[in-house]
Amino acid sequence: MSAETMGLRESKKQETRQLISDHATRLFLAQGFEQTTIAEIAAAARVAKKTVTNYFPRKEDLALDHHEAFVESLARAVADRTEGESALAALRRYFLTAVEERSPVAGFAGYEFAHMISESPTLTARLRELHDQREEALAEALAEGAGGSRGEGERIAPRAAATLLAAAQRLLFERIQELTLAGRSTDRIAGTVAKEAAYVFDLLAPSLGDHPDARRG
Known part of the structure; x- marks a missing residue:
């Protein structure tokens, strides 16, 4: 795999991670952290639930992204x-x-x-x-x-x-x-x-x- 391909793949991962984080934050602020589910976040980001948990093993990490x-x-x-x-x-x-x-x-x-x-x-x-x-x-x-x-x-x-x-x-x-x-x-x-x-x-x-x-x- 070329360095360029690896770079594009890593960039895509970062974009997906940020997309999930952004949608999670929006839902948390609108509905509350406790009331928001991983399924709702996945649906909003248009990814699978497993994708969300792969990037963020703990739900809290979606809110405390730093x-x-x-x-x-x-x-x-x-x-x-x-x-x-x-x-x-x-x-x-x-x-x-x-x-x-x-x-x-x-x-x-x-x-x-x-x-x-x-x-x-x-x-x-x-x-x-x-x-x-x-x-x-x-x-x-x-x-x-x-x-x-x-x-x-x-x-x-x-x-x-x-x-x-x-x-x-x-x-x-x-x-x-x-x-x-x-x-x-x-x-x-x-x-x-x-x-x-x-x-x-x-x-x-x-x-x-x-x-x-x-x-x-």
Whole structure:
């Protein structure tokens, strides 16, 4: 198979995946997540039910389509930080950039989407699970970046740092959702959360700013 043929096939797969996701989102917003079935999504996208589940093994993943990027986001920000930059500084920069870009991974998804999640026990539980997975990925990234040997009591340090850093990100994500559901405009939310984020990260600075497991280099 030629590279061109493989490229076209991959492009077709991405188009089909996006088509299914778009129709699923439309139905979820119109009917509610719990009330919408895989059969309805398949019919709307004009594909087989098996095609839907091949692309999205879990129904929740149809709604939370950015779940992979979400889980990897904090670990990637830490792994890609500059020489000598602390994990705290990298994650502060990551979050403020996400706010500037109004990124859905940071929580900017609009009122209808935020309301859909808040009204669905299944999606609320899945979102909590994704936050937990994001923290685990961050802990692994911090552990991989740690240099030198540690005593028995210090071995928990990467996990402790990840718990604090991920909790701050979770708090700010939930704050964006809270303000969205309160009917605030996107720009107003961004302005409010940027100030609150600065305060939150400043609170963490005394304990994590120079943490040996949180600094690259």
